[in-house]
Amino acid sequence: MKMDRNYFKYKQTGKKTTRYTKCCKLDKDRNHLNKNNPEDWKLIEEYCERQLTDYPSTETIEPICCKKCGRLLKYVSTLNSKAYYGKEEI
Numbered sequence: 001m002k003m004d005r006n007y008f009k010y011k012q013t014g015k016k017t018t019r020y021t022k023c024c025k026l027d028k029d030r031n032h033l034n035k036n037n038p039e040d041w042k043l044i045e046e047y048c049e050r051q052l053t054d055y056p057s058t059e060t061i062e063p064i065c066c067k068k069c070g071r072l073l074k075y076v077s078t079l080n081s082k083a084y085y086g087k088e089e090i
Contacts, residue, residue: 005029023068035063036070044072051077 001007009017019027026032033040048061061077 021066021069021071024066024071024073026066026071026073033072034070035065035072040072048075051075056080 005019006017009015017028019029021028033044035041035044044063048063051061052058057079059078059080061075063075064073065071066073
């Protein structure tokens with residue numbers, strides 16, 4: 001018999017579970033930032049502010065979260081092409 005995380009979860013709880021969430025396919029055992037948690041949202045905002053401050057070529061940054069559970073999936077940034085590639089030639 002192979003023993004994995006699901007085996008021990010079943011042994012502890014008596015319920016069969018899957019390792020990943022159905023909505024966003026993230027590991028249930030990992031602690032992901034969640035937009036519905038006020039403390040996590042503060043960390044997300046601080047990260048976005050720090051990126052905008054530290055990288056002047058970044059115009060906007062958007063945290064992308066799962067619509068069902070609220071877990072943070074990724075950040076999407078837009079760059080100022082003039083600042084990133086240099087001034088346009090006339």
